[in-house]
Amino acid sequence: MSAGLETQNLCKSFGALPVATDINFRLEAGARHALIGPNGAGKTSFVNLVTGVLKPSAGRILLDGQDITHLSAAARVKRGLVRTFQISALFRRLPLIENVTLAIAERESLGGNLFRRADRYRKITEEAYALLETLGLAPDALRPVNELAYGRQRLADIAVSLGLKPKVLLLDEPAAGVPSGETGAIVDMIERLPADIAFLIIEHDMDLVFRLADRITVLVQGSILVEGAPREIAADPQVRQVYLGERRAQ
Amino acid sequence: MPRGILRVMSDLLSAAISIAFHGLAYAMVLYLISVGLSVTMGLMGFVNLAHGAFAMAGGYALTTLMSHLQLPFWLALPAAIIIVVLASLVLERLLYRRLYGGDELDQVLMTMGLIFMTVGAATYFWGPVAQPIHPPDIINGQIHIGSRDFPTYRSFLIVCGVVLVTALWLALERTRFGAQVRAAVDNLRMAQSVGINTSRLFALTFALGSALAALGGALGADFLPIVPGYALGNLVLFLIVVAVGGLGSIRGPFVAALLIGISLTAFSYIAPELGAFFIYALTMAILLWKPRGLFGRS
Amino acid sequence: MAAPDKPLDAFGRRHRFSAFEALPWLITVGAYFVFPDYLALGAQILATILFALSLDLVLGYAGIVTLGQAAFFGTGAYTAGILAANGWGEPLSGLLAAAVGAAVVGFCSGVVILRTAGLTLLMQTLVVAAMLLELANKASRFTGGGDGLQGMDVWPIFGTFRFDLFGRTAYIYCAVVLFLAWLLVRAIVHSPFGRSLTGIRENMLRMHAVGAPVERRKLTAYTISAALAGISGALIAQTAQFVGLGVLGLERSGTVLIMLIIGGVGQLYGAFIGVTLYMIAQDRFATIDPVYWYFWIGLFMIFVVLFARGGVLGLVARARRHFGKES
Numbered sequence: 001m002s003a004g005l006e007t008q009n010l011c012k013s014f015g016a017l018p019v020a021t022d023i024n025f026r027l028e029a030g031a032r033h034a035l036i037g038p039n040g041a042g043k044t045s046f047v048n049l050v051t052g053v054l055k056p057s058a059g060r061i062l063l064d065g066q067d068i069t070h071l072s073a074a075a076r077v078k079r080g081l082v083r084t085f086q087i088s089a090l091f092r093r094l095p096l097i098e099n100v101t102l103a104i105a106e107r108e109s110l111g112g113n114l115f116r117r118a119d120r121y122r123k124i125t126e127e128a129y130a131l132l133e134t135l136g137l138a139p140d141a142l143r144p145v146n147e148l149a150y151g152r153q154r155l156a157d158i159a160v161s162l163g164l165k166p167k168v169l170l171l172d173e174p175a176a177g178v179p180s181g182e183t184g185a186i187v188d189m190i191e192r193l194p195a196d197i198a199f200l201i202i203e204h205d206m207d208l209v210f211r212l213a214d215r216i217t218v219l220v221q222g223s224i225l226v227e228g229a230p231r232e233i234a235a236d237p238q239v240r241q242v243y244l245g246e247r248r249a250q
Numbered sequence: 251m252p253r254g255i256l257r258v259m260s261d262l263l264s265a266a267i268s269i270a271f272h273g274l275a276y277a278m279v280l281y282l283i284s285v286g287l288s289v290t291m292g293l294m295g296f297v298n299l300a301h302g303a304f305a306m307a308g309g310y311a312l313t314t315l316m317s318h319l320q321l322p323f324w325l326a327l328p329a330a331i332i333i334v335v336l337a338s339l340v341l342e343r344l345l346y347r348r349l350y351g352g353d354e355l356d357q358v359l360m361t362m363g364l365i366f367m368t369v370g371a372a373t374y375f376w377g378p379v380a381q382p383i384h385p386p387d388i389i390n391g392q393i394h395i396g397s398r399d400f401p402t403y404r405s406f407l408i409v410c411g412v413v414l415v416t417a418l419w420l421a422l423e424r425t426r427f428g429a430q431v432r433a434a435v436d437n438l439r440m441a442q443s444v445g446i447n448t449s450r451l452f453a454l455t456f457a458l459g460s461a462l463a464a465l466g467g468a469l470g471a472d473f474l475p476i477v478p479g480y481a482l483g484n485l486v487l488f489l490i491v492v493a494v495g496g497l498g499s500i501r502g503p504f505v506a507a508l509l510i511g512i513s514l515t516a517f518s519y520i521a522p523e524l525g526a527f528f529i530y531a532l533t534m535a536i537l538l539w540k541p542r543g544l545f546g547r548s
Numbered sequence: 549m550a551a552p553d554k555p556l557d558a559f560g561r562r563h564r565f566s567a568f569e570a571l572p573w574l575i576t577v578g579a580y581f582v583f584p585d586y587l588a589l590g591a592q593i594l595a596t597i598l599f600a601l602s603l604d605l606v607l608g609y610a611g612i613v614t615l616g617q618a619a620f621f622g623t624g625a626y627t628a629g630i631l632a633a634n635g636w637g638e639p640l641s642g643l644l645a646a647a648v649g650a651a652v653v654g655f656c657s658g659v660v661i662l663r664t665a666g667l668t669l670l671m672q673t674l675v676v677a678a679m680l681l682e683l684a685n686k687a688s689r690f691t692g693g694g695d696g697l698q699g700m701d702v703w704p705i706f707g708t709f710r711f712d713l714f715g716r717t718a719y720i721y722c723a724v725v726l727f728l729a730w731l732l733v734r735a736i737v738h739s740p741f742g743r744s745l746t747g748i749r750e751n752m753l754r755m756h757a758v759g760a761p762v763e764r765r766k767l768t769a770y771t772i773s774a775a776l777a778g779i780s781g782a783l784i785a786q787t788a789q790f791v792g793l794g795v796l797g798l799e800r801s802g803t804v805l806i807m808l809i810i811g812g813v814g815q816l817y818g819a820f821i822g823v824t825l826y827m828i829a830q831d832r833f834a835t836i837d838p839v840y841w842y843f844w845i846g847l848f849m850i851f852v853v854l855f856a857r858g859g860v861l862g863l864v865a866r867a868r869r870h871f872g873k874e875s
Contacts, residue, residue, distance in 0.1 A: 051757075077759030089757070091750035097559060102747045103758040111744045111760050112768075114736055116563060121740070125560050142559060164758060297667050348854065354666060355613050356853050359809060362802060363849030370843025482798065486678055489671035497667060523686060530679045534660060534672060541664045 003062070004029040004168045004198035005050065005081065010059035012049055012222075019045045021223040023059070027168060031198045034213035036206075038242060042222040043202045044086060047170050051083050052076050063168065077106075080167030084160075086176050086202075088153045090145045096156055097141040100128035103163035128163060135159050135189055151182025155189055162193075169199040175208060187211060210234070218242070267398065269516045275404040276473050277504075277511030278411025282466030283474075284491040284503045285418065286459020292435045292498015294350055294452055297357040300364035302481035302488050304460040305467025307334045309476035310372065312468040313381040323386040331464045338460035342453055350452070365481045372478035380475040383468070407469055414462070415504065422500055431455060435498045490533050496543030505544055563738035572820045576723050580716075588715035588787075593827050594722035595783035600808045600819035601733050602776035607805075608814030609737060610769040611749025612662070615801045616673030617777055619657070619680050620650040622796030624778025629697045629791035630690055637703040643725065643782050650778020651771050653680070658770040662763065674798065681796040696792040700785070711787065718787035725783060729776055736772070737816060745769055749814075806849060812861030821860045 005027040012020040019042045027033050035043050048054040050061055052073035061069045063081050071079070091099050104124045105111045132138045137159060140148055145156055154174055161169060174190065175183045183205075190212055193199060203209050209216065209230070216233045218225040226236055233239055287301040311330035315321045321329065345364075349357050389406040392399040422428035430451055434441040442448050467474070474484055491510060495502030510529055517525030536544065579590055599621055606612050624646035631642050653676075661672040684691045691697055704710040709717045736742045747755045748762055755762050785791045794800060803826070811822025833841055856863055 073756055074759045074761055077757065083757060085754075085757070089751055089754040091747050091754060094746060094750055095559065097556075098743065102743060102755075102760075105740045105744065106758045106760045110740045112765065113740045116735070116739045122560060125556060129556055141556070160754070160758065291667055297670065345850065345854075354670075355607070355813070356857065358613055358615070358670065359805070360850055360853045362805075363846040363853065366842045366846025366849065368846075370839050370841075370846060373839040374843070485798070486671070486674045489667065489674065493668040493671045527679060527682045527686075530675045530682070533675055537664060537668060537672065538660055541668065543668070 003027060004031065004064065005200070006062040006065075007050065008060045008062070010046075010049060010061065011057045012045065012054060013057050019222050020049060020056070021221075023219075023222075023224060025217065025224065027198050027200055029064075029167075029198050030195055031200075032212060032214040033198070033200045034209045034216045035200055035202045035219055036204070036209055036216060037219035037225075040221075041219045043219055044172060045222075046219065047083060047172055047202065051081060051170065077164060080165070081170075082161045082164045082166035082168070083170040084157045084172055084174060086172045088150070088157050090153060090156055090160065092146040093144050095142045096137060096145050096148070096159075097125070097128050097132060099145055099156060099160050100131060100163045101125055103160045104128055107164050131159060131163060135162075136185070149182065151178045151185060154178055154182075154186055158186075158189055166197055169193070169197050171199060171201040173202055173204065175203065175205055183208070264398075265519060269512060269519060271400060271408075272404065273512030273515035274508070275407045275411075275511075276470075276515055277507040278407055278415075279466050279470030279473050280487070280491050280511055281504050281507040282411060282414065283463045283470070284488050284495075284507065285500060286456075286462050287488060288492045288495060288497060288499060288503045289431065289435070290452075290456055290459050291492060293431060293438075293455055296346065296350060297354055297361065298346070299358060299361040299485060299489075300368070300481060301459070301463060302467075302484050303365060303368040304334055304338055304463040305470075305474070305484075306368065306372065306476060306480035307337065308464025308467035309381060309383070309471050309480070310376060311464070313383060313471075313476065314376075316384065323384075327465075327468060330468055331461050334464035335457050335461045339453060339457055342456045346456070347452075365485070368481050369478050372480075376478065378478060380477050381471065383471040383476070403472070407472075410469065414465075418462075419500060427454070490529065492543075494533055494536050494543055496546030498547065499543070499545040502543055502545030569817075572817065573727065580719060580723075584714070587719040589827070589831055591715050591718040591722045591787050592784065593824055594719070594726045595780050595787065596804065596807070596827060597819050597823045598722075598726050598729050598783065599777055599780035599804050600811070600823050601729065601816075602773045602780065603804055603808055604813060604816065604819050605733060605736070605745075605776070606769055606773035608808070608818070609742060609749060610745040610766055611752075612766060612770065613670055614673040615670055615798065615805065616675075616677040617773075617804060618796050618798070618800035619673070619677035620654055620774035620777035621781035621784075621800060621804075622677070622680060622684070623653045623774075624650045624781030625785040625791045625795040626684060626691055626697065626781075627778070628782035629700055629785040632700040632702050632786065632789075633697055637701045639702055639705050639721070639786050642702075642786060643779050646778040646782035647775040648778075650781070651775040653778075654771045654774020655767065658767045658774075662766050662770060673801075677796055677798065677801060681793060684793055684796055691791070691793075694793060696790055697785075698790065700789040700791075702786045702789055711789070715787070722783050722787065725779065729779065733776070734816065741765065741768070746814075806845065808859075809849070809852060810859050812859030815858075815861045818859055818861050825860070 003026045007023050007025045010020055010023040010025070012018070023046065035046065037043055045054060049056050052071060056069065060067055063076065063079055068076050068079065068081070091102060101124050104127055108124065110120060110124070129138065129141060132141050135155060137152065137155060140152060145153060148156065158171070158174065171190065175186050178186065187208060190199070190201065201209070201212060213230060215228070216230055217227045218233060218239055220242055225242065226233065226238055228236070283302065283305045287298060290296055290298060308330050311333050312326050315326035315329055316323060345360065349360060385403055389402050391402050393402045393405050422432065430441070430446050434446060434448055434451055438448065467476070474480065477483070491503050491506045494509070495504070495506035509532070513529060513532065514525045517528055540546065576594070580587065583590065599617070602620070603617050606614060627646040627649040628642040631637070631645060636642070657676045661669060661676065664672060685693055702711055705717065705721060711717045744755070744760055744765055747760070748765060752762060781795055784795070807822040807826040808818055809822065810825055811818030811820065830841070852859065858865065
């Protein structure tokens with residue numbers, strides 16, 4: 001079975017500063033995978049490389065077995081590679097439901113239409129509303145997203161990504177900046193993601209990681225330190241050194 | 251070598267020296283006025299279209315102090331700068347501060363409003379005629395260098411410019427203030443989290459930028475006449491220097507000012523009507539090649 | 549599908565015509581009969597509303613901050629003007645030529661400058677307009693240079709409706725063109741394309757991340773906006789039968805921006821309100837020294853930015869929310 005997402009010898013340097021070194025990463029279809037690592041390890045850079053925001057210095061990126069290394073970011077989204085952002089990136093003053101309809105419209109390649117086909121647009125609106133319902137966001141559908149509590153905004157962020165019907169979903173610190181009372185809803189939502197979506201979650205919160213992931217990759221200074229099941233990673237002495245060693249130094 | 255060719259060459263050389271000299275003087279004026287805009291733009295991300303008004307104010311302050319208060323040039327100039335700096339600090343506190351981190355459109359509108367006000371106010375107080383600047387006799391007249399005569403005032407301008415530019419660059423590299431500015435331009439949030447008082451930094455940088463602009467405006471009346479429409483009429487020019495140089499850069503606007511100053515001077519000798527058009531085309535070409543400016547960060 | 553369609557209904561029906569939208573047209577028709585002496589001013593107002601609409605599309609909806617809209621306005625004005633001054637005075641084809649000419653300028657400049665953002669983009673919009681101004685000034689054989697383009701002979705519309713001294717034909721002409729353009733802009737704004745423009749305005753990064761071809765959309769919006777601005781320039785040229793260099797000037801770009809802000813950006817009708825208020829006020833105060841005008845408009849703008857950012861429409865919305873809460 002071909003991997004959902006795969007990178008081969010992925011490298012990136014900014015001048016003399018290496019951000020990614022020979023990353024060979026595999027995200028299986030339908031996987032629940034987490035990427036962890038200390039600050040500055042290059043996790044967000046990795047996401048940027050995979051999604052096409054950054055151009056790699058070397059290496060290949062494959063989605064569903066197809067080489068996407070030279071595809072634009074928008075083209076990758078069209079192929080089902082979708083991400084969320086560490087800091088909520090929503091269409092601020094637009095209603096929540098419109099945030100989702102915009103995504104669905106792009107997915108259906110309707111976004112460029114200068115003329116509004118009432119029937120197709122109604123379908124999009126209905127699909128968006130249904131999605132919000134399954135995610136428990138329906139009551140807020142008509143409110144501008146910047147008026148929602150931050151925790152709800154993070155949920156909205158995921159909702160928009162789901163509107164794109166992703167095959168691979170990269171969640172960049174979905175619980176970042178969220179008050180602890182509201183993280184539960186986010187964890188629930190991620191747990192209930194459809195099985196056919198492979199997700200990679202980047203997180204610092206270890207409780208979240210151990211609860212959500214079946215497999216963990218540890219990234220340190222741009223290269224993969226170790227990879228394995230959560231139990232193995234928790235017991236791995238190198239990982240403990242990287243995390244606990246850091247904590248002791250503080 | 252036949253005499254004719256020698257003469258053509260010496261004429262060309264003479265013209266080249268003239269262009270370089272006057273172009274350099276013009277560049278100094280442009281740089282002094284624009285560098286403040288570049289730094290505040292890079293530091294605060296604030297689109298201050300009214301920056302030229304500080305230069306204009308410097309010019310008006312200088313002429314008024316000299317003609318109405320009979321202050322001598324060497325006293326009036328620093329006094330003019332101080333007046334403009336104080337005014338700029340008041341404006342920063344009252345108006346600019348409210349829009350930091352705000353919508354670009356808001357900043358454009360507010361500073362456009364300021365420009366309009368300065369146009370109206372300047373016309374009301376000083377009338378539409380350009381203000382004459384009377385530099386003291388020491389720096390009036392001609393200097394004799396080699397076999398040529400150069401206007402003293404412009405030589406003074408160049409020397410002033412070089413001294414200030416060097417001082418500025420040193421200040422940026424060597425002082426703590428400079429280090430803080432560089433840090434904040436690079437990453438504002440990081441700078442704040444290491445304890446840099448960004449609010450005070452903004453105010454100081456704003457003041458410094460206005461001071462340099464006032465100096466450039468006052469000394470550069472030769473190149474950029476002090477008229478009520480100054481801020482509006484020269485807006486494109488200042489923006490070009492900053493954007494071509496690279497926002498937030500100190501060196502960038504210097505190179506850009508040189509390019510523009512020398513080009514405009516050259517064209518004023520050869521084809522005066524085409525100068526502006528050439529600068530515009532050059533600007534767009536450079537930005538096509540480097541959208542962030544020559545020294546902009548990517 | 550789940551039951552609560554009520555909230556969704558309102559959202560799904562945003563594009564439908566509401567009774568309020570007839571108001572500007574009722575006023576337009578009414579003004580024709582109530583103010584027969586001011587039809588020339590009225591025609592100018594109508595043409596300028598179109599200009600402001602074009603700016604609203606690119607600024608209010610797509611979020612592209614520009615101070616160079618006059619570049620397209622002026623291109624349209626000179627295109628229609630030069631045609632009429634050189635033997636082809638048919639107004640409607642003049643409008644078409646103006647639209648095409650302005651669209652070409654918009655497209656070409658957009659391709660070059662829309663890859664930048666912020667101050668750099670703003671500056672380049674200024675530069676494009678400035679370059680065209682230089683060009684118009686130099687090519688005085690065609691444009692009349694500083695003296696302006698004279699000798700325009702605009703033929704009667706459809707061969708029948710002559711442009712009269714009272715401005716009656718001009719008024720109706722501008723009203724009809726504005727009406728048609730308004731229908732077009734309204735349709736665009738409510739289309740998926742128009743909604744994607746608001747997405748670009750609200751968060752360009754996210755728009756990229758949902759797979760939208762952002763650059764292409766911006767360029768399309770910019771080009772359409774340019775064409776509309778060109779038409780408005782042609783209207784002004786044809787109804788005044790004169791084109792001066794000011795059609796390309798920074799003042800022209802700046803004032804249309806002010807007018808739009810006064811009315812309210814990104815809400816379609818801001819253009820109608822802002823232009824009307826501004827131009828009537830300016831007409832009233834024309835006798836007063838223009839110096840004061842600049843000063844007070846500047847002060848007013850600062851006031852608007854700080855306290856009434858949404859313009860008149862924003863204030864109306866705020867009032868409705870306030871009174872809605874109380875009842």
